[in-house]
Amino acid sequence: MKDLKENDIVVSILCNTYNHENYISDAIESFLMQKTNFKYEILIHDDASTDKTAEIIREYEMRYSDIIKPIYQKENQHSKGVRVALINHERANGKYYALCEGDDYWSNPNKLKKQVDYLEKNPDCSACVHASLNVNAEGNKTIFKIRPSRCNKELSIQEVIKGGGAFVATNSIVYRRDMGSIRPDFYYKNKFSFGDYQLIILLTLVGKVYYLDEVMSVYRSNVPESWTSRNLLDTEKASNHFKEVNSMLDVVNIYTKYAYDDIIQETKQKNELGILIRQGKLREAKLGTHRNY
Template sequence: MLLQNILVSINCITYNHEEFIAEAIESFLMQKTNFNYEILIHDDASTDSTAEIIREYEKKYPDLIKPIYQKENQYSKGNPVDRINMRRAKGKYIAICEGDDYWLDPYKLQKQTDYMEKHPECSLCVHGGEVVNASEKKTISYNSANKGNKDFRVEEVIEGGGALFITNSMFYPFKFHSERPKFLDLTSVGDYPLAINLSLLGTVHYLDEFMSAYREGVSGSWTDRNMSSLKRKTEHYDEIANMLDEVNQYTNYQYENSINKRKYTDQLFLLLEQGKFREAKTGKYKDIYLELGYKKKIFIFMDQYCSSISKVLRVAKRRLIR
């Protein structure tokens, strides 16, 4: 029997997540709400047992879990899997969680829905989360956009970059899903341009609670594919710069200062990775460098003057997140 009056559609994109998909689904099923929700899963022709695991859950919860099992990988063909999955959404709101991540709080959907219902001007509701290593789920760090609840301005969303909000915290009205400016389709990453677009359509509210977990160090993940070498990082930041240029034009250059600051910040990180420390601390990068956190500056100092120790620490960190 299909559920009626669905208020929230969960958007779950998955590919070769056999080790993680069950935990993601369990975190959806544990949600305690006073409304109906649906779980929309798009399996992009996984070559492992991901699809089989989803099918087992589909048999147990046919009224809740609505999968798509692709026979050919759509992402590799350039087809937007997110839009494919959301074409069938019936909810008033969309909650995002990819198949290798999961939620921690059983009241996550209820809290975000309650906020949205009381604040119709809100176009995006996000929250804090834990960053855990892929294998043992040990907490590596916390993704917290602010100490305390906060409404974020467009400028802050742009300057904060893709790491400002944890992706599986994003919750927004379905009516905005069809608002698709050109800049949304210019990068291989979707969360950052989506956050920018939603910030242009209403208010962005951050709930200062750790309600989800993001896995770091997942083999074959977007980060693993696109941020594993300087060449790939450079290509990624070039994509982001082109996207931001399109945002600049789309907004009639209203946020040009924030856009340039974000672009310079990304360029600064690339300079640091190349060991160009003097260049990173001067000219247009100087003010941005001075704004970096204390811990980041310590690592930069060690990279510059104690590179052997720094390498040992970074290797230890990589082992931790596996």
């Protein structure tokens, strides 16, 4: 690889975890099974888990201390309003960042190599993503595939905005450090309770995001204490979340000088419809512009 020395880290795997004792081993094993011709590091941030998650991570750290580099928080940072995702980012050394939460895992040992190979050959590409399975945490039964397209292709900004936060699986994202760090002020200044949707939008704005139509990871749904369980299974919290999403889209609209206003307004209307349905306001949902959905 160009401009890299023999001992340089090519990929930093960024893994955030909290009370994932039943899942964290799957995640770490899937990182360790990667077959690459380059070096990578595994950065794990444990946000003061109250179960055996930290204990399990320590066992792996003892065996693979050269590549597994954990942080063990004594107090939960998320509850203090800290943007936890940035903690691993700020200590990463890789040319590329690969994302995977502690309750998810990768399913293909060649995942990293395939994505890095593509990014190396296409310097104008900011990120490479792929298909993923969404499975139930209890029993691992497949619910559906997270599959943005039925073929390999470049994803457009319109598709990404309209697709929402679940359009691309977070654990499929590998992105270029130098492009991913080009973030407007609003990414940090606005305390949204999510970040993956913002990230993929920004990566699409600063470069090309390429999709590989191959399932190479697994996303678990209905994990106890996960962000989704805490925020989207409760009607009030889910409604507040979609209001936050719409606020974020307003800021993106300003940042892009309204270049994508049509698709942003359409997406906001769909989110507003989702809020009404969750609140049981079916009559209001059938009125006005919502009738189009």
